Amino acid sequence: MDIEARHVFQTEVDLKKAIRQNELTLLFQPKVNAKNNAIVGAEALVRWNHPERGLIPADQFIRIAEKSELIDEIGDWVLKQTCKILADWTKRKLPAVPISINISPKRFLKGDYPGLVRNVIRRWGIDPGLLEIEITETSLMENKTVVTDAIQQIRQLGIKFSLDDFGTGFSSINYLKQFRTIDTLKIDKSFIAKIDEDPQMSAIVKSFIMLAKGLDMEVIAEGVETAGQLKFLTDNDCPVVQGFIYSKPLFLSDFEVLLREGEIR
Ligand code: C2E
Ligand code: CA
Ligand code: CA
Numbered sequence: 001m002d003i004e005a006r007h008v009f010q011t012e013v014d015l016k017k018a019i020r021q022n023e024l025t026l027l028f029q030p031k032v033n034a035k036n037n038a039i040v041g042a043e044a045l046v047r048w049n050h051p052e053r054g055l056i057p058a059d060q061f062i063r064i065a066e067k068s069e070l071i072d073e074i075g076d077w078v079l080k081q082t083c084k085i086l087a088d089w090t091k092r093k094l095p096a097v098p099i100s101i102n103i104s105p106k107r108f109l110k111g112d113y114p115g116l117v118r119n120v121i122r123r124w125g126i127d128p129g130l131l132e133i134e135i136t137e138t139s140l141m142e143n144k145t146v147v148t149d150a151i152q153q154i155r156q157l158g159i160k161f162s163l164d165d166f167g168t169g170f171s172s173i174n175y176l177k178q179f180r181t182i183d184t185l186k187i188d189k190s191f192i193a194k195i196d197e198d199p200q201m202s203a204i205v206k207s208f209i210m211l212a213k214g215l216d217m218e219v220i221a222e223g224v225e226t227a228g229q230l231k232f233l234t235d236n237d238c239p240v241v242q243g244f245i246y247s248k249p250l251f252l253s254d255f256e257v258l259l260r261e262g263e264i265r
């Protein structure tokens with residue numbers, strides 16, 4: 001095997017073990033309304049707490065996991081773990097906010113995913129309004145009917161959907177109009193990164209915000225890092241943001257401190 005193939009293989013073996021041995025962990029990045037700095041939600045982001053290599057970022061194993069069934073195992077673990085945490089917040093009377101999880105495109109095509117989601121929600125007795133699912137544009141383009149059906153069934157449970165990395169895929173604008181399956185557009189960070197210096201990019205971001213409004217959808221910007229980006233977004237009717245300007249992804253206990261305070265700074 002060449003070095004790359006061996007790396008992929010070894011990572012798969014290690015990852016399988018990691019899932020069994022509970023080495024995955026979730027970080028939480030706040031979603032903030034910039035008008036009043038209120039915490040309005042969080043995104044759960046997976047990390048691999050490796051015994052030797054420490055905390056491994058998602059990018060270093062998610063892509064490998066996506067090549068096998070492992071991504072489904074990870075996704076199901078994230079779903080259950082998130083519901084468990086939401087139930088715990090309710091029990092401890094913390095002021096819970098909705099948590100979004102990232103679900104890989106392929107997961108909708110296998111078995112009865114809406115059934116699994118329903119069971120997990122009932123098992124933990126959580127308010128479905130506190131769970132959101134982020135999917136990417138590519139997942140909407142492939143196997144349209146199966147995916148749309150699954151999304152509709154899950155939405156009927158009261159769970160909302162965001163379209164992640166919005167703007168980086170193709171021709172899904174037409175799709176959005178036809179099926180009304182998505183609640184929130186999440187503008188990709190590659191666009192946000194350029195609004196300070198590139199007037200064309202700010203025009204594009206403005207048009208995304210208007211598109212969301214026109215389709216009666218919520219909109220959020222991700223990867224907001226600078227005061228200039230934040231001002232542009234609030235000035236243009238997109239006050240809900242996620243990004244390093246407010247907070248990096250946090251360990252659960254640190255996020256819970258923010259949750260109690262209800263706002264950042
Ligand atoms: P994503 O879903 O687009 O998540 C946002 C990524 O942007 C996160 O990286 C987050 O830490 C990062 N980010 C947040 N604010 C900023 C900012 O201001 N500037 C910059 N430059 N980056 C920012 P992370 O956690 O490393 O995750 C990377 C990707 O891995 C995610 O992109 C998602 O596609 C995937 N991923 C993470 N967790 C999961 C999971 O539980 N399941 C699946 N299927 N994929 C996941
Ligand atoms: Ca995401
Ligand atoms: Ca994203």
Ligand code: CA
Pocket residue numbers: 165
């Ligand atoms: Ca991404």
